[in-house]
Structures are given as structure tokens and as C-alpha cells.
Amino acid sequence: MGVLEGMRVVESSAFVAVPSAGMTLAQMGADVIRIDMPGGGMDSGRWPVTRSGRSLFWAGMNKGKRSVSIDLSDPRGRELAAELICAPGPDAGCFITNLPARGEMSFASLRERRADVIMVSLKGTRDGAPAVDYSVNPALGFPTATGPEGSADPVSHVLPAFDLIAGQMITGALLAAERQRLCRGRGQLVELALKDVAAAVLGHCGIIGEVVVNGVDRPKYGNALYGGYGQDFVCGDGRRVMVIGLTVRQWRNLVKVTGSETPIAALAARLGVDLDGEGARFEARDAITAILRPWFAARSVADFAGAFDAAGVTWSVFRSFAEAVREDPDLSTDNPMFHMLDQPGIGRFPVPASPVTFGAGPRDRPTPAPGLGQHTEEVLAELLGLGSGQIGALMDSGVVAGPVPA
């Protein structure tokens, strides 16, 4: 009963971006049908995996989808996939992919079958060269600007950030194209490249301008917040916290709650700057940090956590993943986004629904990821009207496959 109820999207994908796009659409109520090779595509066993080898990644990226196993290396398989993509219905005819769409699955061929088909295709680079988040990120400079001040070693991010940005962008682009189809009746091919997504981010954040206009090559600033005040501190109990003074209000709250008004005012007077200016705070960050460091070193997190929250300070403890799962109620069923879910073959753990709530209806609970080929029969019967004899023959010929036995 999600906001996209009635919409149908076929997905043929691997890695993070397109699977996360499909899952986002599924969690908003679309019927998302993921097509994979019998036995699984490239990412069916992607890490993290359970001790028995089941992919937690697959389970995470495919929640709420239906799974159909079709051999896309066989023209008869591609023909079936094309029929699924182009199945009738005003809200169907949508295809998202980052795999080579050959022959029957090419946009030209799909459009012959259904004139208003929408296909969103993600490439690695605009030229079609292979690229993944791990290769795009070093190319564009982020690892070189990440890590301890003064270090020459690049640090790559662990979060597949560009993949996840691209995934959400695919969701938006599909909905934008589908909006145009609703209004004007026409479909289209929508294309983007992972590296272009990252390159655009570099521009949007002002970094290309910083290089070209200012002639500045941004160095590493450690964990300091760029352009304002924000810094990590080790506390008396050995825990580390991040505190933020990006806006004037955040900054004043931080100064007040740490009782640092006098030394901070003295610092401002000595430097002849107004520390209400965020750039001034960034430039004076080391002197500010020197004032605040003893305050944190003398206290445990428990000593100030309540006061910080009451004063509206923007801050956080640093946690490992396990500490976060153990300590942070936002990762538990205390958060209505999370539900305990039994993922077949894996077990029971907290699983997120969509982070977005739509006021017109209740938030859907998350539903498990399908087993590979779990819905092959159901989907072929429902969308293409195939009978059990026809489906049986396709299975016997290896063109499609049902569920993999557990």
C-alpha cells in the first residue's frame, strides 16, 4: 500500500547502485521484479555473508522485490525478459539496469515491443569503461583529502557513497521520466554513468571551483569539519566524541555548555576576528581545539551527554558498527523504521523499512529479500499468462529456473 502502489519495474543488475534503486522503489510500494541468471548473478554471494555463505548484502539490497531466474545469455531468455519489461499496464514498462542489455533487451528492441517503455541504464564511465565506487573515488581526489593532517597516504571511504547516491538518482530519474510519460504518453532511454555522478558531486560541492578559481588543492584536515568548527576529542573515559559548531547557534551552544565563553572571547580579541563567522572558526580551529581539549579530557561522556542534549549541542560519540547496533536506539526497533525480520536462510535481525514516511498512508513494514528464483513461476504466470506446462518446458530447457533448494 505504498505511495508507488501499482507501478511495476523490472531490474537486471549487480553491485550497489541499481539494486539499491530497485529496493527504494519496492519499499515505496512498487512491484519490483529482479531478473538474475539461474544460480545467481555476479553479486548473489557478495560479502558480508553468514557463516553458511548466505549473502547479507543480497538480503539487504533486495528487500521487497520479486526474484525471477532467467538465462539472459540465451536469446529465448532475453525474449522472456523483454516480455516481462514490456508487459501491459499503464504503470508498467519500466526497466532499470547496469548490465549490458543485448539484443532483445536493448532499448531499441524494447521500444519496438512497447512504444512508451522507459529504460534507465547506468554505466561505469560515460565511455562505457568499467568503473566501481572503489575506482571512481581515488580518481576524483577524495581519498587524497581524507585522513590525518600531514599524512601522504590516501584513505578510501568504506561507504559505497557514489553508488548509493547514484542509486537514489536512478530512482528520481525513473520517476521523472515516468511523470513525463503520465503527462505526455512517451517513454525514453535514460542514461547516467557512476563516474559522472561523482564528478558532478565534485562540482556541486564547490571543489572544482576551489581548484580553478582559487587555485587551491584542498589538503587533509583530519576529522575537522571543513569551513566551520567541528572536531573530535578524546574524553577522560577513553571514548571519542565529535562536536559541531557549523552554524552560529551550534557554535554558541558548544561554547556555553563547556563554559568556554571567557577563553573563546579572549581568543577572538587576540586574533582580531569575529568567531561568529564560520570561516573564522575554521581558520582558528587549532586554537579553539586547544581551549576545548582539556575540558573533554577531564570528563567522561556520561558527565556531559545529558547537558549537551539539553543545550541542543550537535554532537556524537564515535562508535564501531557493533557498538552502534548495541548502543544506538536509532538502530533498534525503538525506531519505527526498524522491524525484527526473519530472513530465510539467515535469521532474525533488525531490518530497515524506507527512511521516508508518506503522510497519506502508514509506513510499510520491511519485507524480506526473495530467494533466487522464488517468484519465477508466479511472475511468468501472472505477467505473461504462461501455463504450468509452458513454464515446466522453459525450466526443462534451462531458460528459466525456480528457487534454488536451500
Add this chain to the structure above:
Amino acid sequence: MGVLEGMRVVESSAFVAVPSAGMTLAQMGADVIRIDMPGGGMDSGRWPVTRSGRSLFWAGMNKGKRSVSIDLSDPRGRELAAELICAPGPDAGCFITNLPARGEMSFASLRERRADVIMVSLKGTRDGAPAVDYSVNPALGFPTATGPEGSADPVSHVLPAFDLIAGQMITGALLAAERQRLCRGRGQLVELALKDVAAAVLGHCGIIGEVVVNGVDRPKYGNALYGGYGQDFVCGDGRRVMVIGLTVRQWRNLVKVTGSETPIAALAARLGVDLDGEGARFEARDAITAILRPWFAARSVADFAGAFDAAGVTWSVFRSFAEAVREDPDLSTDNPMFHMLDQPGIGRFPVPASPVTFGAGPRDRPTPAPGLGQHTEEVLAELLGLGSGQIGALMDSGVVAGPVPA
């Protein structure tokens, strides 16, 4: 002439997420009207800035929008803003914000004015506590898992990744809600929290499952690709490269082009594993790296770049931001996404259009960010039908403001 032509969205925002959502909509053709306080809101001077103090961040995040200056601390200002949000037209009545929407700008009040209004509201945490990318990221564990193997120091990412993911999610959520309005005629309040966006990512990537099901707290793996093979190498010319062997094809290409078949086969035999399995490669990564390291150390990037590209290896050089802008054609006007643009008050530099191309029309060129209040008169006249006398009176009273003199 973008795919969203005709759609109108009003934005009241600060930071990264909502501004990037509005810019994405503008670059797809929507008429996006950003409302800021006269003199500028919280982020009008955000870093990076030019030497004369003009914000490259503002220029990057507001491309293609119109800017209206209204004093939202004044009820008359909020009344005007509400009228702009609720201006007639089937494709208008959309509002995106991450600021407190008080009084006349609250959803309840907007809905009285226009029954089918759509409002997308981003909070910090689900409870309404303040949170920014810099505080959400440490709380959920990513910095603790980032950086050199064995180090105890957390490393925060430099890219505002969760903000950018949330921004694209806002775009998709708005379009999903607007689709429901197109189909069923009703508007709604759409809500999300930055921290929930990040918490959901933790689940989608399988990390919560890894903690709860496997009992594993993922450590730092340096720049190694998690779950497959991918590693950085220092070459003979001192440059560093990242090479990827995530898929079987990527892996085989890498082994072949470096002529490492024999030692890799010997390693597989010695370990008794099939290195075509990506998990096996991850577990054997140090031994694989030991085989490949001398090969890279003995060569300059120029020695193998052509062969790597020809062999379809997924790889990249590590670059600083300035090196990337200088060396990478994907950041230049060789890439049709980029155009040289004159940003008033800043200068001329390469600026990205949308990374997405829609086949139904040509890709729009990027357009500059507006000056603060540049479109106040134009928008009040066009949307609300105010005459120059009325607008003059509003300006005299300080409720609205025109452009800031350069």
C-alpha cells in the same frame, strides 16, 4: 526544456541535502524557487569561498534555481512564502525544507490554503534533535572502520555522503508523492531524518546483519576492497593506483595483464581455495598483494595504463582534487556534462549539468546559481500578481528584499 518542465517547487533550506535536492530538480527542468532571509540564510557564505568571500558552495548547490529573499521571522513574510508554495497550477504546490516550518508555513496551515499541497521535510534525527553528516557518520560506525589496518584512530569521510544520499532521496520522495497526486489528486506531508537515511544504509549494506547474525565487528581494512580483491599499489614513479578484482572477469583481467597466472595458480593450490570466489580472494588478499606489489613497484603508470585499459581492467590512479581537475577529461568540457560557465561574482570554471541524460530531449546546459534575492520582484509579480507598488511597500517594510548589491 527538461523532463520536469512545468513542475514548480519552493525550497527553504540550508546545508547540503535539501539544496542538492532542489538543484537536482532544477537541473531536470523544474522551476525551483529558493527562499532565503534577506542578507542570506545560514549557508549563504559557506566554504569553500573565493578570496573575495563569495561562496563556491552556494554557487554549486543552487544552480538553475530562482532566489527570493523573504523575512521568515515575520508573520507577513511567512504568509507570502505560504502563498508562493500554494500558488495555483496542477504542477505547483510542492515544498521541500529542512528548516523549522512555523505558523503559516506548517503543513497543517499550508493544507488549509491548498488541499493537495506536498511538503517534504528533512529533520536531523527522527526525534527532531540536531544532526549533520559530521555527527551522524561517527555515531553509526563508518569512521571507526575507515583508515589504515590496525589503527585505533577513526577517520571521518570528507564527502558529505549521507547528505547527498538524503538529497537524492528527497528528490525521489517528492516525485513519488507528486505521482500519487497526479493519479489520485491528494497531497501529503513526507518526512525523513538524516540519521535514519544513514541507519537504513547500514542495514541495506548488510552491516547490521553482520553484527547481529555473525557477531562480527568489521575492523579497518585500509584501502582494500571489502569482500573481494581490490588494493592500492605504489608504482615505480611514486604514483599510487587502485586495482579492482571484484568480479571474476575483473580478477582474471588483472591477473592476465600483470602476467601473474603462475604465482596466483600456485597460491590457490597452496591455500587449497578457488580464487575465482570473491570471498576467497578477500581472505587471501595479503598473499595476492605480495605477488602483485613488485610488479607495480617496477613500473610507471605510463608503462601499463594503455594495456590496463585495453584489457578492460577496472583501475584508477589516485589523484588530489587539483590533479583530478588537471588530468581527468571527465572533469573537463571534453565531458558533455560539463560547460564553462560564468558565475557572477566568482568567475569562469567548468560546471556540471545533470549527470542524467533523458533520451526524449537534449541535455540542458547548466545555468548559474542566482544571486540572493535576484528574483524576488519577478517571482512575486509572476506567481502572486503583485504590482510594483505592492512589492515596493514590502521592500520598504523589510518583509522582502531584492538583490544584494555586488
